[in-house]
Amino acid sequence: MQYVAAKTADEAVALLVGQSGMARVLAGGTDLLVQLKSGMVEPDLVVDIKRIPGMKDITAEAGGFRIGAAVSGAELGEHAGVCAMWPGVVEGFNLIGSTQVQGRATMAGNLCNASPAGDAVPSLVAADATARVHGPNGARDVAILGIPAGPGRTTLAKGEIITSIFLPARPARASDAYLRFIPRTEMDIAVASAGVSLVLAADGTVESARVALGAVAPTVLLAEEAAKAITGTRLEEDALARMAAACAAICKPIDDKRGTVEFRTKTAGVLAKRAARIAYDRAGAKK
Amino acid sequence: MALDAYQKREFKQVGTRPNRPDGVDKVTGRAMYGADATAPGMLHAKILRSPHAHARIVSIDTSAAEALAGVKAIVTAADFGVPEDDFLRDVQDHCMARGKVLYDGHAVAAVAATTIAAAKAALKLIKVEYETLPHVTDVDAAMKPGAPVVQAGRAYENVPAGMSENVTHHCEFGHGDLDAGFAKADRVVERHFKTAATHQGYIEPNACLASVTSDGKAELWVCTQGQYFYRTLCAALLGMEASQLRVTASEIGGGFGGKTMIYMEPVALALSKKAGRPVKLVLTRDEVFRATGPTVSSSMDVKIGMTKDGRITAAQARLCYSGGAFPNTTVDMGAQAAFAAYDLDAVQTLGWNVMTNRPKESAYRAPGAPLSIYAVESVVDELCQHFGLDPLAVRLLNAADKGTKSSYGPTFDQIGLKATLEAAQAHPHYTAPLGPNQGRGLSCGFWFNFGGNTCVSLNVNTDGTVGVTEGNPDIGGSRASISLMAAEELGIPYEKIRTIVADTSSLGYNDVTDGSRVTFAVGLATIKAARDAIRKMCSRAAKIWGIDEEAVEWVDGAAVPAGPNAGKFPPMTLAEIAAVSAETGGPIAGHYEVNADGAGVSFGVHLCDIEVDPETGATKVLRYTVFQDAGKAVHPSYVEGQMQGGAVQGIGWALNEEYIYGTDGRLQNAGFLDYRIPVASDLPMIDTVILEIPNPGHPYGVRGVGETGIVPPLAAIANAVSRAVGVRMTELPMSPPKLLKALEAKG
């Protein structure tokens, strides 16, 4: 196995394109190293992207933030601007692993590992964030929802890497939240999860909403009917019940050691309701 | 024997909380654990394991692996004999499959190579041809006639006809007239329970370094709870004499019973013998889950009759335990323990052991007892709920006491159950207010405790310090407790004493660190060894003073003339006597050897408050208090540690821990991600209340405390859940999907 720390995105792309065997991008390594150790993957080439200039930067852009692909959970959690604007994105990302894992793990890594249960992903979908993808044919911006292709698979072509994730600008009275269900309180994997992003109108009703569900289908789901169910409401009980039902209607989970179809379906709706309430309170608290 | 017995005394050091002698090494990472041993020329071993739950091994071709550069030895079952003794043969077959693989993860071959990478590569080159066989992993399915037979011809004669051959063993305990008893009851409740197998979950994976030389001598450095028992087993399987195999126990990163049995040590020895070089073998976590440890899984029926004022009139339990692919008798302990907390006129417990295609069960803290007591305490609680009776009052009304003929035969001596129940009743926890969806549960727990073979040497050094040499790996602070007892008896400060755990060549046979026996039995032997040394020191003083030995006694760490007639001499301290020992007869040492009786049974009561999230079925433990009789808490911090650790393991068992098998018979959660032991943030502080009702069988009144704590949490939590949200969980673990389903079924 060859290890190269690329100095530019173009070099990383060239290395990946040039490798005829198995190649892997290395960000924080908190998924990749575990997979290497257990023998799950045996790549011929590992390209480390952490040393590429800009990969660890968080920069203000067009009223939102561009987050480098090597920014760790701990780093994002300390960024006051992102925390204030996108608390749900930060809380999803910061739920990953432990203090040690937070020092390494990245959002792009969580996204590209493509686990249906990735904790950073639903909030990014709810936020309508985009990933900037660098490849042999240059750069393009892709909606987060367009990256995962199935468990362990992405839509990225050979040689493509994510260099940053962009979180768009927010109007006032907007916020987001993320909740996951795990049988323990930490060091666990989501059995179901929900990210909700809301914008409130001046009268306190929901002007627009985006709801995303994790761990209930092969890839993250954007729950458009669920969002509609709460749009124009103040999250009254019946609106939340309709939202939960809309969530349940699109879940396509599996029965496995972590949870049953029944349980995941029910819990996804419960989490979406609770996350919506949190996002609503956060948005309302903003002046 | 009178001196053995408990004598009331004022303790000066026993009962204090000094730092443990192994503490600095452990917190600075210097302690040597199983995987830390190395030797010149050492090879690394890896084991090839079965991917099938049950299959005949048609052939094993190791030729390609042998040809790989770096590979120095490969062993399979063909490199071992076939022990005649059933137990030994099972132990060996568990370490290395012979003819058939009996569970997913069963070892079929092992490689020793110059690097770990070469050993791993060699495993891929070993060709094993299997003929897969039907398998069975569920205890109830395995009992049915016509179930796939795990091992033929292993059923004992006492197994009733008409059951599958997988049922290897039957037991029965009890007394009185059940029918008459049930007839007297105002209500009889019978419930069926099922519990999943759990793992001890020790953090340190099993590891050893074996070195066999060409003249037949061998060394084994290993992480174990019992170096002597490991020696016995390994020597027998390797055809060696005990004296030629020296086993040294490393520091131990958890065992909880799981390291009382060998799993891969004979394999490392066989590889070393074949390669002529030292061989290190460290299991991965996946291997630990698939091929070491677990507890029994169970299927149980419990029937109890009660009058409306809370008196239990009759009780019966039918227990079916499966300890994996080999016969075992853990169900006996479950059957004996089931009703131990109760004073009953009519009681019967029946037990069956059933083989399934799972790894061989190993001891886990009070083996067998948590399950049967979970079932019993659940039914008692249900009856209390039915009659609207206070569950503590009902336990007190029926509690076993001194003179009670226990449900398993013996009549109890002094026991602490009633005092423990009363302590719980008087505690503020019992009456604290509860919120919505919250409930309080309680359960009694019991364990037998053990004494056993014990051998201690105590050496008085010429500078006035003392070395205690004992033979039991320290899994819970026992070196500190043993040093405290030696210090107390000798009358010198704790800091002057260093206690070490000897290898098998340095001391006589010591039973395994199990049965909550070490502080009791090694403590007893240490006190007696100290008394032996004291006698010798008194005799040295007598010699110096020129008076009779009998005229000298030991007071506060010094020899003094006994009474005015003995003569007037200033006290001679231990240090003063030791300093001149060369002139008075040479080194001074005390010894004691015993097969200790009188361990004294142990009872505990747990109270817990939980809250259920009715929308997700998640159970959160809010408050938890353990009440337990320690006889005498030698080092209270480590007694509390045992009580807390046991409670936490029981909470894990109740809520989330389980072996999950797929329909293919493979273990699906062989790692800590999906085998969910509780993490610190899942738990409140576990409060403890230590009671001290002296054990008549120990000079200081000590009772073992290590195991009882894991017994009550299962029912305590189930009872709390029932009181919080009105559903009775009769299957463990009570994981959120199961609880949510039960809540929905209730409506």
Ligand SMILES: Cc1cc2nc3c(=O)[nH]c(=O)nc-3n(C[C@H](O)[C@H](O)[C@H](O)COP(=O)(O)OP(=O)(O)OC[C@H]3O[C@@H](n4cnc5c(N)ncnc54)[C@H](O)[C@@H]3O)c2cc1C
């Ligand atoms: C103890 C522990 C606990 C964990 N807990 C959680 C948890 O609670 N929730 C959760 O969701 N996950 C958890 N994880 C998984 C992991 O930490 C996260 O998925 C993390 O976000 C991965 O980020 P990384 O930078 O470490 O990825 P890496 O391991 O570096 O990479 C992961 C995958 O993505 C690819 N990749 C990485 N970056 C890029 C890029 N920029 N462009 C293209 N491909 C890329 C890699 O090739 C690899 O296939 C845990 C892991 C551990 C070890």
